[in-house]
Amino acid sequence: MTIHTTNYVNTFIEAPENFPHTAAGIPPERKQKTIARKQYELLFHHPYQFTSDEILYTTTAKHKGITEEAFFAKGKPCFRASPLVKQYGWGVHFNQDGKMAIYPIESPKYQQFRENSDLKHIQAMRLRK
Template identity: 30%
Template sequence: MASTQYAMLAAAPGQWTQEDVLLASSPQVRGLDIDGAELRRLGQEYFSQPRACLRASPLPKSFGWGLHYDADGRITLHAVDSPEYAQLRNDASLTQLRAMRSSRAAS
């Protein structure tokens, strides 16, 4: 899953939305050559149930990548130690969200 997500986001920064990436990395679609109508059908089926967002992806959780969403929901991938990441991190006008934890904290 993470390798598919990374390949998409690294090869075409700003081209894909969260829904595009989640569907392409799903077991039903990953690695298949599917036409547009069938892909739309699979997308409707896949998203008919609640799905975790990319904050739960291994990219930000395990590998430390930052995900930036533009106003249209298109995603760019940024290495945590990159100047671009630092610039985005220090931009107070952006909403900043952390990756989701793997488990709940003990109470």
């Protein structure tokens, strides 16, 4: 069985070019946590501890009892499609080990990653108008 991965190495995913705000938002707290809120909590409180595959599996499939092997047997959208990036304006940096951290669009660190030519740069999927 082929296992598909969403992991990146030495990469920065930027907020979409049509992101309408100048600052990142925090996904709202709700009784039933959204995927964006789950991703935010894991990545904000545990930077560089998880890969993209680990975050996506934990926030979308683990609680349903789906095995990792079954979850990644089919291709999955990568973090370019994450609501945390698309709708809330967070950039995602993947280090040399494929571990990730998030940075708000208005932060100096976001700008440093955005200008770092040693990183592969990927634009998040555009917001629908």
